[in-house]
Amino acid sequence: MTELVRVVSLVVLFxxxxxxxxRSFLVYKNQLALVRDLDxxxxxxxxxxxxxxxxxxxxxxxxxxxxxTWKLTEAEREIGLLLLKGLSLKEIAxxxxxxxxTIRAQTRSIYAKAGLRRPCSPVGVLPGGSARxxxxxxxxxRRPSGLGARSFRPAPEP
Numbered sequence: 001m002t003e004l005v006r007v008v009s010l011v012v013l014f015x016x017x018x019x020x021x022x023r024s025f026l027v028y029k030n031q032l033a034l035v036r037d038l039d040x041x042x043x044x045x046x047x048x049x050x051x052x053x054x055x056x057x058x059x060x061x062x063x064x065x066x067x068x069t070w071k072l073t074e075a076e077r078e079i080g081l082l083l084l085k086g087l088s089l090k091e092i093a094x095x096x097x098x099x100x101x102t103i104r105a106q107t108r109s110i111y112a113k114a115g116l117r118r119p120c121s122p123v124g125v126l127p128g129g130s131a132r133x134x135x136x137x138x139x140x141x142r143r144p145s146g147l148g149a150r151s152f153r154p155a156p157e158p
Contacts, residue, residue: 070113079106 067077082092089107093100
């Protein structure tokens with residue numbers, strides 16, 4: 001019996017290091033896969049960043065060309081860019097440290113030079129934009145009778 005216990009003890013003593021080495025190998029293999037995945041993700045990130053920079057550079061050039069076509073002053077160009085970024089007239093006035101009235105006048109001048117009769121998003125008149133006609137603009141704001149302007153919500157498309 002003691003001989004059997006000694007044999008089992010020796011087998012267990014030799015099996016534990018083998019199991020530990022095998023587990024270490026699995027961890028190492030998993031680590032290599034993670035490093036490979038991280039390298040791929042980094043390369044894709046760099047590629048995406050480079051493509052995005054190129055697209056933004058092209059968009060910036062298109063906006064500059066359009067602003068030059070409209071013959072905007074430097075102040076009007078800056079205001080136009082801030083409008084495209086989504087700032088309100090009040091926010092633009094704060095950024096430029098001027099009155100909202102001045103910004104409003106310069107905005108009207110931008111719209112006039114762009115050939116727009118009323119304020120709307122200037123994006124529609126940039127190259128590749130889709131300026132809507134007055135008729136489509138009227139159709140988009142028409143509401144069913146009997147409902148207030150605030151309570152109207154278009155039905156979601158199926």
